[in-house]
Each structure stands twice: as C-alpha cells, then as structure tokens.
Amino acid sequence: MNGTRVAVLGAGIVGAACARELALCGFRVTVVDRGAPAGATTSHGEGNILVSDKGPGPELQLAQLSRRLWPKTLAAVAERSDRGARAAAAVEWEPKGGIVVATTEAGAAALAEFAGAQRAAGVRAEALDAAALAEAEPRITRDHTAALHYPEDAQVQPAGAAVALLTDALAAGASLKSGCEVLSAVTRGSRLTAVHTTEGLVEADVFVNAAGPWSGELAARLGAPIAVRPRRGDILVTTPLPPTVFHKVYDADYVGAVGSSAEDLQTSAVVESTRAGSVLLGSSRRRVGFDDRLRPHVLAAIAAKALRLFPCLADVAVMRSYGGFRPYVDDHVPVIGPDPRLNGLWHATGHEGAGIGLCLGTALLVRNLLLGEPPAVEASPFRVDRPAVIGRAGQTEATEPAEKDRTGDSKSAKEETA
Known part of the structure; x- marks a missing residue:
C-alpha cells in the first residue's frame, strides 16, 4: 500500500x-x-x-x-x-462520432490538408460525399464544399x-x-x-x-x-426536439478558433444534441478575465453561425444559455x-x-x-x-483586455464586481 x-x-x-x-x-x-x-x-x-x-x-x-x-x-x-x-x-456515454463541414472552397482545401496530417498520426477521418453527408445528417445544409466523418469522437x-x-x-x-x-x-x-x-x-x-x-x-x-488564465465560452440550449442532429457537427473554422491566441471574440458553428432532446449550439472564445456576464451580441453570433449549418433551427426556441471559463495557455x-x-x-x-x-x-x-x-x-x-x-506567469485575469459593455464603456471584471 x-x-x-x-x-x-x-x-x-x-x-x-x-x-x-x-x-x-x-x-x-x-x-x-x-x-x-x-x-x-x-x-x-x-x-x-x-x-x-x-x-x-x-x-x-x-x-x-x-x-x-x-x-x-x-x-x-x-x-x-x-x-x-x-x-x-x-x-451518458455516446460514441456518436463527429462531422466537420466546410462551406467554402478555401475551407475545403484547408480541411483536406488538416485531415491528411491527422491520418498520418493515426486518426480516422473519412471523407463524405454529398449523399453520404445527407444520409448521416438529413437536416444539414446542402451548401457545403467538403465534409469529414470522425468516428472516434464521443460525448458525455x-x-x-x-x-x-x-x-x-x-x-x-x-x-x-x-x-x-x-x-x-x-x-x-x-x-x-x-x-x-x-x-x-x-x-x-x-x-x-x-x-x-x-x-x-x-x-x-x-x-x-x-x-x-481564463478564456470564456458560451452555449445556447434549445427546447427539446425530435431527433434532429445525430453527430457532433461543426464547421471547419472551429479548428482555427481552438488553436488561435486572439484576445477578441471568435465564434464558429458547433451543433450537437443531448439525450434529453435539446440541441447545444456553440461555440465562442473570448478573453475577458472572469467577467461572467452573458453578452447578447456573442449569443447572436453563435446562433447565426449555427444556422449556416442547420437552417432548420431558425424557428426553434432557445430555452437557456450559459457560459463558463476554460483554462487557457498561450x-x-x-x-x-x-x-x-x-x-x-x-x-x-x-x-x-x-x-x-x-x-x-x-x-x-x-x-x-x-x-x-x-x-x-x-x-x-x-x-x-x-x-x-x-x-508569462505574472499576467493574471486582472490584466486581460477589458470588454466593452453595451454603453461602450470599458470595464474589467474586477471593476464590475467591486
């Protein structure tokens, strides 16, 4: 022992x-x-x-x-x-797999190059033609230039x-x-x-x-x-729906957002369902210290990106939103x-x-x-x-760039809660 x-x-x-x-x-x-x-x-x-x-x-x-x-x-x-x-x-283990979709020719080329490097590292990445994508995700946009299936992706x-x-x-x-x-x-x-x-x-x-x-x-x-340091992300949650989204689906821009070190707002479409029937819509990344306020313009940007992948969600009600902080390293x-x-x-x-x-x-x-x-x-x-x-260990959330509030004034999280 x-x-x-x-x-x-x-x-x-x-x-x-x-x-x-x-x-x-x-x-x-x-x-x-x-x-x-x-x-x-x-x-x-x-x-x-x-x-x-x-x-x-x-x-x-x-x-x-x-x-x-x-x-x-x-x-x-x-x-x-x-x-x-x-x-x-x-x-609620679900090895549902992921699907990455490009909606531009440049995005398709970048996705193909990225997937090729992943395959060399042992990742399963399977190209989907239009018919295969429609079979896997019947409600996804037909306005796409490339799609890849990643069967190893899962959700809990x-x-x-x-x-x-x-x-x-x-x-x-x-x-x-x-x-x-x-x-x-x-x-x-x-x-x-x-x-x-x-x-x-x-x-x-x-x-x-x-x-x-x-x-x-x-x-x-x-x-x-x-x-x-903290990096904030926000998520929208729809009301429960009939089966609508069957994989974790995101646009090819998501990979770039994950790997970016930019301090300003970045959004990309990430759409997936839960066992309860709700659909989760993400994602955003922004460096605002520990400011935990939800921002309408961020939520609107997330929704707009999600609708590019699933236009059928346009009339679906969002019942709540939430955000959290991620531990970020440069x-x-x-x-x-x-x-x-x-x-x-x-x-x-x-x-x-x-x-x-x-x-x-x-x-x-x-x-x-x-x-x-x-x-x-x-x-x-x-x-x-x-x-x-x-x-860079001397830099803390208090030195992160402040985010402007809706009046245009710049306030740090520390000032806002003081």
Whole structure:
C-alpha cells in the first residue's frame, strides 16, 4: 500500500480523474475544492471527447490515449459496485462520432490538408460525399464544399462524468473536502508541506493543482505562479426536439478558433444534441478575465453561425444559455507534472476546452510520473518550466483586455464586481 499523501486541489473533471487514478494505486488522496464537485468549468461545457479538432502533436497523443481509456474506465466504474453502476450510467456515454463541414472552397482545401496530417498520426477521418453527408445528417445544409466523418469522437454528460470518476475515487479510499478554499502555502525550505484553507490545514506529500481556470491564481497563492488564465465560452440550449442532429457537427473554422491566441471574440458553428432532446449550439472564445456576464451580441453570433449549418433551427426556441471559463495557455498545450520551483507541487491544468476529453490521459500521466513509470505519452511537451507557462506567469485575469459593455464603456471584471 502506497503511503504517500496526495491533495488534489480541484474537484472538476481533471481533479476527479487524478484522484481516481492515484487512489486506485494506493495513494492516500484528499480532494479539496472551494465549491462542489464539478460545480464550475466542468458543468459549463458540452462534454466533448474529441480527436477531430487536434492536429498532430502532444495534445492529440493525449486525446487519443484518453479516448482509448474512456470505455474501459466507465466499465471499471460500473463493475465496482451498484453505486458505481448508477454513476457510470449517468455519464451518458455516446460514441456518436463527429462531422466537420466546410462551406467554402478555401475551407475545403484547408480541411483536406488538416485531415491528411491527422491520418498520418493515426486518426480516422473519412471523407463524405454529398449523399453520404445527407444520409448521416438529413437536416444539414446542402451548401457545403467538403465534409469529414470522425468516428472516434464521443460525448458525455460532463458533470455526470466527473461525479462518476470521483465516486470511484471515494470508493478506493479517497476523501473529499468541499466548500474548502486554499488560501496559502506552508513550506519547509523549498518543499510544500501543507496548505492553509478556510477549513483548516491540509497536509500532504504531493499537491496537484487541478483548479482549471483558477490554476494560475491558486499557483500564485502557493508561491509558484503559472500563466494559466481564463478564456470564456458560451452555449445556447434549445427546447427539446425530435431527433434532429445525430453527430457532433461543426464547421471547419472551429479548428482555427481552438488553436488561435486572439484576445477578441471568435465564434464558429458547433451543433450537437443531448439525450434529453435539446440541441447545444456553440461555440465562442473570448478573453475577458472572469467577467461572467452573458453578452447578447456573442449569443447572436453563435446562433447565426449555427444556422449556416442547420437552417432548420431558425424557428426553434432557445430555452437557456450559459457560459463558463476554460483554462487557457498561450501555446495551447496542457500543463502536467511537477513544478521545479517548489517541491511537492504538481500541476494538471491548462486543457482549455478539452478537459473532458483529456482528463483520463492526464491522470495516467500524473501517476506515471509520480511512480517513476514509463509515461503513456511523451511527458516533456507538458512540462511546467516552459516559456508559455512560467515566462508569462505574472499576467493574471486582472490584466486581460477589458470588454466593452453595451454603453461602450470599458470595464474589467474586477471593476464590475467591486
């Protein structure tokens, strides 16, 4: 039995995955979160598990690993106990596949080039002619220039997925402290030995920073800042419909938006259904710090892009909208591994909008590194001591560009909530 004490700081999908992986290895795990499990970024996403939006490189390798792990992990959770079986069922695992559509000749050429590079990296990307696309998605626009099917793409109910992983972690001996905010570090020399929280002292041998968009702020409180900052996204939710959209469908512009470092608003069409019948419409990306206000012009831009792919949605009612923050790193590569500046501090963050899809691979890599095992994927691209993570670590959400409100005045999130 491994006697090492691990405190996982964050109970979202990445923290839950890390807690489960380490608890099953015999680590004595405590999960700490200032709110409730899956209560922040995880519950404000779409639940996507994608390989289709990632070009060759370390993130794709991590996504492919995670995609292989998801079915096995859910089967293991379900087999552990009746409670685990119920938790696994609530994940709503759907290996529905994804379809990427180009609507311009330039977009078709770029999509073909991107898919060719992906195939060379082991991704299944199948070209669809007009008839095959119409069969796969009968209600999609006929005004397109190319389409690709990615059968490996999948979807889960994100909060349900995080709870299932955390349930399995608790069954393996982990403990949970919710409503417990980390305030500061306790160090002995260059080693982190404990953290002060609103509920008292938490001691451990290893601390895993899995606080998502708040990871930069948390790391700064612990004395080792990292340049992980929030990037906001918003989603529209329609009223329940008869079967209308059968895959995750998005336009070819989405890949560019994911990989962009632009600070202003970017939108692209992302359309998919849920088991309840609602259709989710995304997506947007904008850097506005932690300003959590919904913006009508952003929602309107999302809807307009979605209608280009599915004109049939024009008269469908939207019953709600929501937004959330993603942990953004300038080089678009997650931050996974030990912090060389403070012994005992580890990071598992920076996944931006891909945390659901990358969490299991991230957790396995953390375990590999902690135990000195051969890593499941090459670990060096995710290291903490790289320029995008430490080089810009002094910049926080307070220094992000302010977004103009509807009157034209520019206000930061800090000013607005003061």
